[in-house]
Structures are given as C-alpha cells and as structure tokens.
Amino acid sequence: MSNNPDSRVDAYLARADTWQDEIQKLRAILLGLGLDESLKWGKPCYQSDGRNIAIIQPFKAHCALMFFKGALLEDSHGMLQSQGPNSRSAMRLEFTSAKAIKKNVVAQFVKQAVAVEREGRRVAAETRPAPDLPEELTQAFAEDPELRQAFKALTPGRQRGYVLHFSGAKQAKTRAARIAKCRPRILAGMGMHDR
Numbered sequence: 001m002s003n004n005p006d007s008r009v010d011a012y013l014a015r016a017d018t019w020q021d022e023i024q025k026l027r028a029i030l031l032g033l034g035l036d037e038s039l040k041w042g043k044p045c046y047q048s049d050g051r052n053i054a055i056i057q058p059f060k061a062h063c064a065l066m067f068f069k070g071a072l073l074e075d076s077h078g079m080l081q082s083q084g085p086n087s088r089s090a091m092r093l094e095f096t097s098a099k100a101i102k103k104n105v106v107a108q109f110v111k112q113a114v115a116v117e118r119e120g121r122r123v124a125a126e127t128r129p130a131p132d133l134p135e136e137l138t139q140a141f142a143e144d145p146e147l148r149q150a151f152k153a154l155t156p157g158r159q160r161g162y163v164l165h166f167s168g169a170k171q172a173k174t175r176a177a178r179i180a181k182c183r184p185r186i187l188a189g190m191g192m193h194d195r
Contacts, residue, residue: 005031008039019063021098026056026065029106035114041193051117053110057092065106066092071123073112077105089123131163136175140183150187158191165192 009027013020027044031037035046035053045055057064067073070080070091080091093109095101141148151159162182169175182192 004036006037006039006044009037009044012039012042012044016058018060019058022063022095022101023056023058025098025101026063026095026106029101029103030054030110033107033110033114035110048114048117053113053117062094062096064092064094065109066090067109067113069113069116069121069123072116072121073109077108079105080109131160131167133163134167134175136172137163137166137179140176140179144183147183147186150189153189154186154191158194161192162186 005027013023013027016023023044027037030046035048036050038045038047040052040055043055043057046053052068054065054067057066064081066083067080067090069089071089073080073091075091079093081094083090083092093106137151141151151162154162165182166175166178169178185192185194
C-alpha cells in the first residue's frame with residue numbers, strides 16, 4: 001500500500017452502510033498503485049502528483065470508480081460509463097459486487113489516467129450552446145438586477161450548473177424556490193458545488 005492513506009477514509013468506511021467490501025477492495029488497489037488518498041467532496045479521492053485521478057462513488061445500485069478525465073482513456077474492456085448527459089470529461093467503472101472488481105483491469109485504467117495527467121492532456125472543450133434560461137430565472141433577473149449582474153459574472157460552467165439545476169424542476173414554483181435558495185451563493189460568486 002501507499003505511504004499516503006488518509007485516516008478520514010477509515011472513518012468514512014466505518015460509517016458506510018453499503019458497498020464496504022467494494023470500497024475496501026478499490027482502495028487497496030488504488031493505494032497499491034502508489035496513489036495518494038484524501039477525502040474530497042465527502043468521498044475517497046485518489047491523486048498522483050497532486051492531481052485528481054479518480055474518486056470512489058457509492059450509489060444505490062452500484063459502487064463506482066470515477067475517473068476525472070475518463071473521456072481520454074482507452075476502453076478496450078467496454079466498461080466505462082458516462083456520468084450523465086451533461087458531463088463531457090468524467091467516466092466511471094460501475095461494480096455491483098467486490099468479485100466483479102478485477103485488480104488488473106482497474107490498474108490498467110488507473111495507469112492510463114495517471115499518464116493522461118503527467119502528459120497534461122485535456123478534454124477538448126465542446127462548443128455547445130448555452131442552455132435556455134428558465135422563465136423564472138429571467139423574471140428573477142428583471143426583478144433583481146443585483147442577481148442578474150452576479151450571475152453574469154460567474155464562469156460559463158457555473159452559470160450552466162445553475163441553469164441545469166433550476167431547469168431540472170418540473171414545477172414553476174419549485175424552479176422559483178431553487179433560484180431563491182441559490183441567490184446568496186450566486187451573489188457570493190460561488191458555483192453550485194463550491195464550498
């Protein structure tokens with residue numbers, strides 16, 4: 001194992017009520033490959049030379065090992081899954097049992113991911129149109145110029161994150177409530193997931 005396990009991950013595992021065997025197995029593989037471990041975004045995260053390589057993500061249906069630049073990895077096993085329709089870089093391996101986790105396969109992906117970081121490769125930026133603003137956000141901007149100005153000052157990615165969050169609500173009152181709840185974060189120049 002690496003010389004850099006993080007005791008916070010031990011505490012995380014002690015609290016985990018699902019996927020403990022799978023997380024333990026993935027952790028042993030990742031540390032055994034010399035990656036550094038930390039707890040980021042509340043989950044076990046693994047780095048090489050200070051750069052994020054992968055993070056373990058427990059879900060209801062499976063336990064995943066998400067590679068931050070998974071889109072740049074060669075997937076000869078046909079195992080990488082998309083994080084979702086709005087993700088262009090991250091890809092993940094999904095496991096439903098510890099037995100399904102094959103050390104040599106995980107190691108191949110990890111070694112590729114480390115090489116991608118060492119080479120400084122980046123996922124090419126997509127030129128996709130900005131999502132349409134929900135009507136409730138347009139109305140909020142008309143009523144609150146300070147909110148409009150703060151929103152326009154956010155990076156395009158942070159703006160997109162908020163728009164997707166607001167637009168994801170089915171009802172107008174829920175969209176309006178989400179906007180009101182996020183207003184202080186927007187005024188502070190923070191994205192949806194900034195801490």
